[in-house]
Amino acid sequence: MSSPQVDRLIQNLSQTIVGKADAIRFVLVALLSGGHALLEDVPGVGKTLLAKSLARSVSGKFGRIQCTPDLLPTDITGTNIWNPRTGEFEFLPGPVFTNVLLADEINRATPRTQSALLEVMEEQQVTVDGVSRPVERPFFVIATQNPIEYQGTFPLPEAQMDRFTLSLSLGYPTEAEELQMLQRHQQGMKPEELEPCISLEEVLELRSRCAAVKLEASLQQYILNLVRSTREDEDITLGVSPRGAVALQRAAQALAFLEGRNYALPDDIKFLAPAVMCHRMIPAGGRKASAIIDRLLKTIPIP
Template sequence: MPSYSYLFDQPLVLYERMLHNMEKVIVGKREVLEKVLVALFCGGHVLLEDVPGTGKTMLVRTLARTVGGEFKRIQMTPDLLPSDITGVSVYNRQTSQFEFRPGPIMANLVLADELNRTSPKTQAAMLEAMEEKRVTVDGHTYPLPEPFMLLATQNPADHEGTYLLPEAQTDRFFVKLTLGYPGRGHEIEMLSRAEGQEPLDAVKPVIVPDELLALQKEVRRIYVDGTLKEYIVELAVATRNHPDLSLGASPRASIALMRAAQGKAFVSGRSYCIPDDVKDMAVPVLAHRLGLSAEARITGKRAEAVVQETIAAVPIPVLRQAASR
């Protein structure tokens, strides 16, 4: 792979360029866009949950154009089959052999639109791809292209025609984010932009897949102090013992939170993580992985509130070496 070290002399320049590119289309949602880019830099998958029409799909399409890699979209429907996602082996009469025809999951960026409108069986077809970045069809394993990122949208679970995602699948999503309705001024700006050309037409690639792979390696070199790792584990353990939860954060969640802190430090222009990086990313990384107890659901408690309570209860560590780095 060629060297792209010039990118990392000024990492914030590249990050801000990508952010500005996406804000040509997505108005007034900088905080959400920042977290999406952190997930991208960490090689994680993103789950976007919100009511229809808030820009979930448009955000993913904008990111795909910004990155410039191969993009595929899967429209999730109740009758979708696992083979419609992973691909299928087809018999070739001329060669008398079966040939693999890749499914739409074989791309750099994949949009699973309205993920919770398809059956759990079809949702499960993406588990291997999300965790191991490969698919197995008819006993043969095929690697996915690198980089690979799955971005899924879903409507709230209480909407008609939706299925609950299996815990094994939600745990594989690096972050879960919501867009929400735009503010009054931002919505007026959206109307003004929609008068002319399609806003997405103004989005051009800022980074190519090889550059992104090199950048992801740089993010993994961000220093994480031992006391900060202990802090992450303490947060995870606190969720496992929380009275309002029947399912706490998994070890995969702890790893994801550490990676997210590295990504947050990177976009902040630092070569090391601080406790605020962990705190800023804790809710989007942990909340969707937690299972509320029956009593908590009855009282209307939300997982996001439990994470905030946990952050407030666990003492913030004093880093031993950050000051010297």
């Protein structure tokens, strides 16, 4: 039986997001597993709307960074400014001091600025001038990026990609969904009008309940077999890291919890593997990561 808080959250998000049930499920998996989500898609398919609606639904603070080539690291983390009245430096917090952070078009920022997110995504803290400051809890990043063939983009480094629990694409809506979207816009439903349906404390409680979902030793071995096979495959230059194995385990637990189970199944891992593993790999010779993962899922025996 699924949690009533999760049901309320999905229902709330469905008021503004039309026909993206899988995308909502993936984003909630990332949130409840304690990770972050990367949305790679063309402009105008609802990435920002999804992030804003989620922040409203969990009664959390919403922060936004519009990434551009001239964005500086201190524009993200915050900086110390001189206060002539007190004669001291004061810390001015950046947009990362929030609960849900949208890093819009993250691959338009320079690598130096992208790296400013590394510490806060992994350690939930920001260090400026030698002083570390914790960010809000829960802290969840939804980053969007344009397809790499667009001009004026800087590919995310491997270390940054590895910090996202999963990567997904919303895709264009179907004709019926797009018609429903136009009708909703005519009615004037906006994310600002969404009522919070779950508190931040409940999100933290749901995270701990997800972590308690049972995962058999045979499933952990299946995750290891999948991950280790990417490091030995001749079609892959860089395989999935140990952090990727941990992310896949946590995501499988969160998905099982969303489905109303207190135990994970092999199907959870198979469903999540492309979203969790593809962005962590560098395929050789221009091959597609998704095709390689599909092949591995078919060849590695299921427990």
